[in-house]
Amino acid sequence: MGVVLLPYLYSGGVHKHWLILELLEDLGGYVIQKIVTGTEVNLIMLIPEKDVHLIKAISDKLHGVLLEAPLTGVEIAVVSPTLASHHLPHSACDVAEYLRHPGANTNMIGLARGMGRRVALSKDFERKLINEHDLAVFTFGSFSDCIINKKPKLFEGIEVPVVVTGGPELKTEEVSGADLYVGGIGRVSHRLRRGEEVQALESLNAGVSELVGKIRTELAKDPLAVLPARVMKEIENQIPEIHNVLSPGPITLQLKGLRVKLPYEAFHKRVENLEFDEGVFLSELANISRSKMKNYILIKIKYKSDVGFSI
Amino acid sequence: MDALETFIVEAAIPSEAGFYKKILEDNISSLKLAPAIGRLKVILRPEDSLFQMALLLRDIGSALTTADIAKVEAKVATEKEVRISIKKEQYLPELLRLLWKRYGKANIKQPDRWTVAVVVENPLKVAPFIENLVVADPRHTLHENLVDFAIRVTPEGFRVRYHLFKGQKFVFVASEDALKKEWIEEAGKMLEALERTKGGV
Numbered sequence: 001m002g003v004v005l006l007p008y009l010y011s012g013g014v015h016k017h018w019l020i021l022e023l024l025e026d027l028g029g030y031v032i033q034k035i036v037t038g039t040e041v042n043l044i045m046l047i048p049e050k051d052v053h054l055i056k057a058i059s060d061k062l063h064g065v066l067l068e069a070p071l072t073g074v075e076i077a078v079v080s081p082t083l084a085s086h087h088l089p090h091s092a093c094d095v096a097e098y099l100r101h102p103g104a105n106t107n108m109i110g111l112a113r114g115m116g117r118r119v120a121l122s123k124d125f126e127r128k129l130i131n132e133h134d135l136a137v138f139t140f141g142s143f144s145d146c147i148i149n150k151k152p153k154l155f156e157g158i159e160v161p162v163v164v165t166g167g168p169e170l171k172t173e174e175v176s177g178a179d180l181y182v183g184g185i186g187r188v189s190h191r192l193r194r195g196e197e198v199q200a201l202e203s204l205n206a207g208v209s210e211l212v213g214k215i216r217t218e219l220a221k222d223p224l225a226v227l228p229a230r231v232m233k234e235i236e237n238q239i240p241e242i243h244n245v246l247s248p249g250p251i252t253l254q255l256k257g258l259r260v261k262l263p264y265e266a267f268h269k270r271v272e273n274l275e276f277d278e279g280v281f282l283s284e285l286a287n288i289s290r291s292k293m294k295n296y297i298l299i300k301i302k303y304k305s306d307v308g309f310s311i
Numbered sequence: 312m313d314a315l316e317t318f319i320v321e322a323a324i325p326s327e328a329g330f331y332k333k334i335l336e337d338n339i340s341s342l343k344l345a346p347a348i349g350r351l352k353v354i355l356r357p358e359d360s361l362f363q364m365a366l367l368l369r370d371i372g373s374a375l376t377t378a379d380i381a382k383v384e385a386k387v388a389t390e391k392e393v394r395i396s397i398k399k400e401q402y403l404p405e406l407l408r409l410l411w412k413r414y415g416k417a418n419i420k421q422p423d424r425w426t427v428a429v430v431v432e433n434p435l436k437v438a439p440f441i442e443n444l445v446v447a448d449p450r451h452t453l454h455e456n457l458v459d460f461a462i463r464v465t466p467e468g469f470r471v472r473y474h475l476f477k478g479q480k481f482v483f484v485a486s487e488d489a490l491k492k493e494w495i496e497e498a499g500k501m502l503e504a505l506e507r508t509k510g511g512v
Binding site for chain 1: 341468
């Protein structure tokens with residue numbers, strides 16, 4: 001412990017990118033996600049604070065770009081009132097896509113009956129699914145009356161921070177139950193690419209990053225018993241079947257845990273018995289349960305104060 | 312009446328009317344309705360969960376036959392076939408679909424982009440029939456598109472709907488509560504007002 005890891009995104013050619021991977025391994029950093037598209041590669045990684053300049057040097061040599069990615073290791077639920085064409089693919093998909101730029105993993109959730117004013121409601125299952133994430137972004141429409149008076153009932157039972165997007169420019173205090181409100185992203189039937197729309201998406205990213213920063217500061221006061229990134233690495237080493245999973249991000253990092261995209265019945269025992277060098281098993285450090293998403297495994301890591309030690 | 316010569320969106324908060332105008336514009340363009348709509352007025356009252364729309368259509372073309380989009384000839388000298396030389400390519404998929412259904416895919420040849428040949432026993436008899444075949448009916452597709460348009464632009468939760476489509480007139484009222492009689496009457500008055508307006512706004 002004591003090593004501060006900073007999130008970065010490397011974007012460059014596939015050629016010789018393993019030099020970065022090798023150096024990162026030597027330095028004790030972690031690769032969160034590697035996305036290869038044709039001849040391009042995106043590496044989302046956690047780099048030890050004092051060694052960032054070493055990675056930067058290699059990245060410059062390879063003519064790649066190294067960017068800070070403040071939302072790395074954050075899983076965000078982008079919640080749309082329904083899956084109908086009124087709300088999707090614009091603007092909810094644009095919101096989700098834009099949040100991925102700074103490194104977040106986003107999941108789109110369409111509520112079954114979230115539309116309308118009086119009739120809008122969410123199901124217990126949906127609330128539980130949203131609560132598995134680090135943060136929820138609700139994409140609402142263009143009417144301030146709906147956003148202020150009617151839609152906040154959808155936040156009942158949501159325990160994670162709530163970010164709301166909508167058309168009108170409102171203050172966060174006006175939307176009860178929201179931790180952040182971002183205007184200028186209402187209901188649209190076209191892709192968000194005009195100047196002011198992209199500006200609104202950028203302010204959403206800035207606001208979400210700030211919110212995540214606050215959660216991280218809170219977390220620093222009572223840290224987790226083990227870093228999620230370390231659990232990820234151990235899973236990759238000890239459960240080789242994870243390499244056969246085709247989902248993007250077979251292991252998705254969260255601020256306080258991970259989602260492992262392996263079937264629960266067949267693998268939960270092996271995840272629970274994951275052993276660390278210190279001789280500790282994962283089941284001592286974390287709660288492992290069946291995820292509401294498909295049949296995945298959800299790991300929520302306990303706090304140091306609960307376990308009594310951290311590794 | 313020019314295309315979209317009147318296009319009004321009213322709401323208590325002007326900026327929200329602006330958002331909605333954009334949604335309407337996007338849907339008009341994605342359903343290619345712009346040439347068909349003459350005057351359009353929408354009133355939004357989110358506080359009452361109410362959406363009212365009245366629109367007047369422009370003159371829409373009548374049904375198109377094969378003769379309107381192509382030249383049809385009966386060839387008997389060399390091969391027994393009806394040769395169709397396409398003039399308006401945009402209706403070709405509809406025409407092909409009709410011909411395939413009637414004469415079978417095996418009997419339809421397309422030697423090039425502008426020619427369709429139908430192999431038949433007695434081309435002289437079949438050619439006039441094909442000439443008078445109704446290929447596309449803009450009124451029918453317009454009706455479909457208009458209903459689709461109304462549903463797409465209405466806020467999704469407003470599932471209680473009233474619509475009237477008569478000739479060139481279209482009225483649509485939607486809410487999430489039971490519709491009040493006066494709401495429908497208001498929409499009817501919107502339409503009457505639209506009929507009186509001449510251009511502008």
